[in-house]
Amino acid sequence: MTESKPDLSPLLPDDATLKARRATLVDAVSPGGRGPQPATGWRRRGLRVALGAATAIVAIAVALIVSAGGDNAPAAFAVEPQEDGGVKIKVYSLEDASGLEKALEDAGIQAQVTWLPAGKVCREPHFTPSRVKLPGDGTMGGFTMGGPGAMTITVGSTQTWRERFGELMRGEISNQDYRSSTGNVNLDPKALRPDQSVVLSGAPVPHDGDPEGGSVAKLGIAEGPVGPCEPVPAPPSGSGSFGLSAGGGPDYTPVGDEALPQTAIAEALRQTATAAEASDTPVEAPPGPGRFLYTKTKVVQLQGWLPKGSETRPAGSKKNPRYFTANLTGSPDVRNALVPTLKEVWTAPDGTTRERETLGRVAFFSGTDQRLWEEAGSPPPFAYDSDEHDVSRDSSGRLVKDFAAKSFRGRHEFAYLSRVSRLPTEPEPLRLAIENRRGGSSPVDPSPADSLRGGATVERILEILSEPITSPALRAAAFNALAEIPGIGFERDVADVAGRRGDAISWVRERGFGRRFIFDPHTSKILAEAEMIFKAKPAEYPGVPDGTVFRETAYLQSGIVDSACERSSDGAAPRVR
């Protein structure tokens, strides 16, 4: 066997890459609020690592000092020409925004720069967000950075940065050399389309005892015209005003009804908490031997169909190219459809499951696509491909998979449920437990929902509320905890994929994916959770309108039953559109 194994070493990360990836992962999983910022230079959040590849080249000695005001005023920033014809701009203080705009324009970058007083941010949105390509394969749409000391902006060529990065990777220059020549922002004029420009804003923040000892700045990439920056008060969270507070970038933007003031949202959430408390839903204990947890959900998933099959046949299936699956995006030929599945799961206490999945009616986004698919013989999605799975038909002719499996959580499914049942049932202790700060060493932190920690807390609370077994007291505490978190995106009267209506808590991630939890305000039950696509590139999801569900799970029914054939409570036959 050994001789039939190809040598994979060219495909495995080398030591330097392994270490760097380790650092990225550790950074990604570390909880927010790991203490104060280091007092050396600026730190970029969010896409820091992705941009690390775009280093500045070594500065040469001459620096042109651009004066900020009168002859004796200290310069707000300095411009240093670079060997490759680019420039490095060191920003010393948040003054002379128009001078900095001019310096960037001279270097080939259209920019709007706004320096604000402490505690202010620009009202958003005041431009259409866009993305630029980075060296390597990534793209960048903006980030927030902050710290004491000077911020550096380099303008130059991606090619030069890439060569510099190669020198680092080959060990020809030290990490320190590499870092010292890195700008906090590296911009290549060629990477920006003519209609794209850079939007930079910043404000002082307290640092090291000095109320204006540090600063934060936010960089965005705009497409088309940029409106003026209208200063508005920052959300109430110290340096979190730019989403910097909790170790992450601004990747959580609440969406909802803008006419609803925060007080109304908090009140609505508290009312739902009251409804939860008042409900006399019996709390079922996790099942013992011989009993099963039964759940029924309707899952609607966006999938792509390639009428001619997949040319670059993905591995894993030799005979059956996967030409109708969820991950076929980016091809101009792909036809998108919403694929509904009714999913029933019976889970035994040892974690083994019986799962029954029924395929509903596949719906393409255009009638033309629908006909094309039907004329091709309505080939089922890959998950129901009978060459790859055991598929049968039910009495209505729908495709059904009925199989034994292992719970996603393995034998810990019920241990997890009982842990949920032991969570505190008071809002503040619940929140501290969720944030893993039960020890109380950190003070109560009112991070708004649009900070990373606040966002993670909101998401976690909603996930707990989506568990099949939760007590009225826990649900009430959860909604009351949500009511205390400022900045939640709230929508009224939203329908789920099963046609039920409720209110929703929603947000959008930077990458254009949104999440929405729909709940019934009268019972506090989570009806459905969805991931949606926002501002997708037309090439990625052709024919898919904004706000389309990428995947939505509607929670239809759950309960404890005595056999893996039985359905809980109403016992109605499963229905799927």
Added chain:
Amino acid sequence: MAADTELWDRTRSGDAEAFGDLYEHHARAVQSYCLWRTADLQAAEDATATVFLEAWRKRQRLTLSGDSAAPLLLGIANNVVRRHWRSQRRYRDTLERVRNVGQAPNDLEAEAIARVDAIQQLRDGGEAIRALPRREREVLALLAWGDLSYGEISEALGLPTGTVRSRLARARTRLGDAFPDTTAATRPAEEPL
């Protein structure tokens, strides 16, 4: 570095650095396995990062039953590869960051050629095994590419050891000479076939 059991205990209590050590111990093994299953470098790199992010997310619910974290990680890898779109959606942003770390410049021609060659060999070499039914394929892949013992495979897949053995036997029957049983010679097999 410390033993996996200690690192996992610390990971479970939220120690991100211990988790980082586990990553350094096992990332290449996980990536090798994902490479074999996908024959696609970027898919394997994304899957590898996803495996660790999933392990972190579920750390409270997962326990090591032996001395090594490999069965646990490769068990997750098996799930991630099988339905990778589902779990990776959650980690989109982080995956992009990880992917961009340490990315070699595109113009290192010799390295690029070596990579293309290795991918081609993977695609050619794995054809017979990929043609197996999924259940047999998974067991075989964990044995051949995950370097797991039978006991560890049964842990990774949540199957009885007997089932692992019978699936392997069936796979070997189907493959015939394409997959000679050299296991016993190259490693101390705990359960000879």
